[in-house]
Amino acid sequence: MSNKTTPAAALPRYGRADLHCHSVYSDGVLTPHALAQHAAAQGVDLWALTDHDSVAGQQEARESAQALGLAWVSGVEVSVDFLGQTIHIVGLGVDSEHPGLRALLQHHRNSRIPRAQAMAAGLAAVGIADAYAGALQYAGQPEQLSRTHFARHLVAIGRCATVAEVFRHYLVPGKPGYAPHGWAALHDGIAQIVAAGGVAVLAHPGRYKLERLPMQILLDRFAQSGGQAIEVTTSAHTPAQTHSYAALARARGWAASCGSDFHSPAESRCALGSLPPLPSGLTPVWQLLGPRIVA
Numbered sequence: 539m540s541n542k543t544t545p546a547a548a549l550p551r552y553g554r555a556d557l558h559c560h561s562v563y564s565d566g567v568l569t570p571h572a573l574a575q576h577a578a579a580q581g582v583d584l585w586a587l588t589d590h591d592s593v594a595g596q597q598e599a600r601e602s603a604q605a606l607g608l609a610w611v612s613g614v615e616v617s618v619d620f621l622g623q624t625i626h627i628v629g630l631g632v633d634s635e636h637p638g639l640r641a642l643l644q645h646h647r648n649s650r651i652p653r654a655q656a657m658a659a660g661l662a663a664v665g666i667a668d669a670y671a672g673a674l675q676y677a678g679q680p681e682q683l684s685r686t687h688f689a690r691h692l693v694a695i696g697r698c699a700t701v702a703e704v705f706r707h708y709l710v711p712g713k714p715g716y717a718p719h720g721w722a723a724l725h726d727g728i729a730q731i732v733a734a735g736g737v738a739v740l741a742h743p744g745r746y747k748l749e750r751l752p753m754q755i756l757l758d759r760f761a762q763s764g765g766q767a768i769e770v771t772t773s774a775h776t777p778a779q780t781h782s783y784a785a786l787a788r789a790r791g792w793a794a795s796c797g798s799d800f801h802s803p804a805e806s807r808c809a810l811g812s813l814p815p816l817p818s819g820l821t822p823v824w825q826l827l828g829p830r831i832v833a
């Protein structure tokens with residue numbers, strides 16, 4: 539796949555790009571087709587589906603977007619490890635058939651099963667029986683099992699009022715339903731995205747609980763590994779964080795991406811396409827995606 543970029547002047551401006559969301563192929567509740575319809579209805583003009591560790595929904599996403607006249611680019615959200623913390627890297631414009639990327643994603647999905655079993659064992663120890671089977675009711679496949687599916691189950695059985703509350707009480711490090719996964723290293727995740735012809739984007743940087751120095755090291759390693767963009771506008775960012783990550787993108791010469799991280803009409807903080815436009819003075823990530831966008 540070509541890495542050449544189209545001159546900026548020749549590119550559409552995409553005033554309502556949404557380049558981060560999830561379908562039933564990871565921890566979202568809508569099909570790729572329903573997401574494409576929702577995106578089009580919301581006035582989204584460039585869309586990517588970015589399921590966790592899976593490209594299974596990409597063909598449906600592409601076909602649905604094309605049928606709706608919605609510009610589309612391929613996507614995935616890869617979970618990686620950095621100093622024991624989970625970091626998310628969005629890969630845009632990847633070749634979904636790339637063997638190295640597919641192998642990494644399959645490895646991640648395979649190991650979601652023992653990790654979910656360990657989570658269920660932790661929950662059983664505090665009196666919540668059969669959480670594995672319970673969570674599985676909300677996931678398409680055992681290999682997709684994520685903390686979100688456990689959270690939905692715990693809400694359904696009345697343990698907590700909201701998914702966010704389940705995370706706080708049960709699913710974060712130090713809580714009984716948390717189990718580490720063993721994701722690929724940051725460098726390896728980025729390397730496979732780049733090898734698959736994609737642009738690696740640091741997802742929701744404001745969400746990581748890192749002190750100043752480890753954050754600087756993360757940013758340095760992200761760049762050294764081939765990362766080229768960061769999410770500036772995302773539902774996870776406050777206006778102040780959007781402002782500060784815009785400044786970071788300008789200072790580091792990174793492109794800027796934007797995405798709602800939409801999962802579900804009932805749970806998500808904002809609808810597809812409802813984020814404010816990118817702040818000025820930034821290179822939008824679609825300028826790097828050029829011919830990888832299917833218009």
Ligand code: AMP
Pocket residue numbers: 565590617683684685686701702705706801
């Ligand atoms: P996993 O890949 O299994 O570790 O699950 C990660 C997913 O859990 C994220 O992509 C979010 O969708 C969701 N998540 C993480 N933290 C929270 C939270 N505090 N509240 C709601 N959802 C969360």
Ligand code: MN
Pocket residue numbers: 560565590686801
């Ligand atoms: Mn998620």
Ligand code: MN
Pocket residue numbers: 615626741742
């Ligand atoms: Mn994420």
Ligand code: MN
Pocket residue numbers: 558559560615799
């Ligand atoms: Mn996400």
